[in-house]
Amino acid sequence: MQAAIAYIPTVVRGLREQLRRLRDEVGMRKVVVTNLHPMGCTPMFTRQLNYSGCDQAANAGSDQHNAALRSVLAGLDPANRTFLLLDLHTPFTALVDDDHRPSSSDASSRNDETKGRFPVRLRPCCESFSAGGYCGQQDDAGKKQYTLCDDPEQHFYWDDVHPTQAAWAAVADTFTPAIHDFLST
Template identity: 25%
Template sequence: MKKQFVAAGFVLFSFMLPLKATAAQFGAMYVFGDSLSDTGNIFNVSTSVGQPYPQSSLYSTDFPGRFSNGQIWVDYLADQLQITQPTLVTDPKFPNQGVNFAFGGARAGFGNAVVQDPPGQHLPGVLEQVQGFAANNPKADPNALYTVWGGANDFIFPPNPNDPTPPADRISQALNTLVAVGAKNILVFNLPDLSKVPLFQGTAPQSVHDAVDNYNTTLKQTLDGLSNNPNLNIISVDTYSLFDQLSKSPDTFGFTNVANSCRVQTSQTTYEFCSNPNQYLFWDEVHPTTAAQKLIADTALAAIEAKSVPEPSTALGTLAIGAWGAAAVLKRKRKKLLVTTANRVPGGQSTRIKVES
């Protein structure tokens, strides 16, 4: 009876081993992007010249510098991964668990679409952020998580006349630059359908929708190519599908308004705010509320965890080990009755199971 329990234990153990690991424990987090990822860089720079942007009174007083009414996905994901919030590139504190290089208004390539460079300073685009990081980190931390999300400003605002290169190509250059310096774990976001943000109020030209589709298609091709490298962990976050689901089934996610912004400008200097921001998808004309930011972080975490699933052969091998344990006990029981039958099993063969990853 005892051996039967042992056999059952082997089988049970094989099923108890998780087929999906928890989120990887990254040593640090490096963030590159625009206002969707900025936790205070543009705020610090603009405050230093006496023109705070974004104004905390119009966004978050508890979490200043965020383009939302509270924490954004960077904050939430760092907490979920148990990583200390990445130090701002404009913060004099020594970075211990990563840096957030994102600037509100950053273009995919070079410069800023919203804020002019302060005297003696330059506000970098996403590619510039990555290039600056690479110049100072010729050997990137292979255990860190690198996140890249950009391109929206290139479609919402007039294009950069000095940079005719498509935004998707600039983001592709940024990704390849990270790979060149040794980044292994790269989290990349595509763009939601910008033609549906409150800024356009249903008046966006078809060209905006088409431009986002082309951007996402080109970005996917880049990610597919990088994913062929077995040494890279390329993690895609499909915000296009997420926001499409939120728009079509808002009740499922607790939203009652996915078309309008919670913050509404009533005159040149005055604003009104909705009383239930957690039920709104957008806080202002283009930026999600903190409730929606949490869903973005959850989607990113799910994408990370999905890449932690073992290869099918590994899972099958785990089950095989459990099955072998049960079979071994049965063989020992059978040996008592049919010794000659047991002797026909080649020595050592029954205990060698090759598991390939």
């Protein structure tokens, strides 16, 4: 994890250069840029914790990347006319991370909608029999090396890193208005 975190400045510098190029050389007038969701809440990391919680060290890496990305966008586009930072981190966190989900006393939260939306938040619907395996894997005889849940709508994650269709729909509901506003200006 430390190696990935050490690479963040290089990644963000590359993003800054490519965003500048899109604006200045290609002439893009509107660009939507996504930040990182809480990576430590993906089953790739939660499996090591028996799906009982998010890996906070991995989430710290996502937070560090997102802070650097916000800084880059502020420098490139202080008025937010060309670039929209599409926040994936906040809705993902609200839906999957018990340590950071809004409390019931937070009247401004979407707590009622998010708290029970996905009863299975940290375990994937499609789970490999082995830690090094993958969803859809078969042995040499064609026997499945994974299990599938009965109801993907109850799961936030489909496999080790990808949200289910229901999860993406829930997340998209939170940022669709921001995209419409950005594109209409």
